[in-house]
Amino acid sequence: AQSVSQHNHHVILSEAASLELGCNYSYGGTVNLFWYVQYPGQHLQLLLKYFSGDPLVKGIKGFEAEFIKSKFSFNLRKPSVQWSDTAEYFCAVKTSSNTGKLIFGQGTTLQVKP
Amino acid sequence: DGGITQSPKYLFRKEGQNVTLSCEQNLNHDAMYWYRQDPGQGLRLIYYSQIVNDFQKGDIAEGYSVSREKKESFPLTVTSAQKNPTAFYLCASRGRTAMNTEAFFGQGTRLTVV
Numbered sequence: 001a002q003s004v005s006q007h008n009h010h011v012i013l014s015e016a017a018s019l020e021l022g023c024n025y026s027y028g029g030t031v032n033l034f035w036y037v038q039y040p041g042q043h044l045q046l047l048l049k050y051f052s053g054d055p056l057v058k059g060i061k062g063f064e065a066e067f068i069k070s071k072f073s074f075n076l077r078k079p080s081v082q083w084s085d086t087a088e089y090f091c092a093v094k095t096s097s098n099t100g101k102l103i104f105g106q107g108t109t110l111q112v113k114p
Numbered sequence: 115d116g117g118i119t120q121s122p123k124y125l126f127r128k129e130g131q132n133v134t135l136s137c138e139q140n141l142n143h144d145a146m147y148w149y150r151q152d153p154g155q156g157l158r159l160i161y162y163s164q165i166v167n168d169f170q171k172g173d174i175a176e177g178y179s180v181s182r183e184k185k186e187s188f189p190l191t192v193t194s195a196q197k198n199p200t201a202f203y204l205c206a207s208r209g210r211t212a213m214n215t216e217a218f219f220g221q222g223t224r225l226t227v228v
Contacts (some may be wrong), residue, residue: 009154034216039135044204044219090156092217101172102147102217106156 002027004093013081014113021076021108023091030096031072035065039087047089048073061085077109083114117141120220127199127227128191135190135223137205139165145208146188147217150174150201157204163188192225200227
């Protein structure tokens, strides 16, 4: 069965530190990949997405992610975090199969200390 | 404005009662999804639908039921058979299934069994 794994469950950083959140998926075919963010008290919002082409994708608020097909990974990065980045981050995968299933990881809670 | 509306925002239910959560979208999206969000477990897929009058079970469908009689509506019923229904429920929709599109989320419904 397809699955998505986020390795870091809770990350605490100081402002200006660099961020990398891991995401691995299990599916051998073509995938669409997403990172969503949920700020406290708000609904899920799309940070960035990968469908095809350049494996390094840039999203909103200075976030980027790199798709490494050989490693089945789609890690999220940001060079310098801000206090306002405190949120929960979810990696998601949509497989190319006709089922249309969209699967999420367990989520990573990021706490940025001012 | 286009979007996804979930109602109510908070819902209380007595044990043994069925309850229906509403999800409506005016984005003309084909696919709709129901997820359950629990701390540390991310978003788990309950049911999804790619087209009117058709839906599939997700990973945790037991104790839940859905219908898709209209394109814009995908209500979720939490039945008395669901052993642990207290959770945050999220509805999402997505554009044409065959195309590369991201999912959009509603604000969620927090269900508490009392």
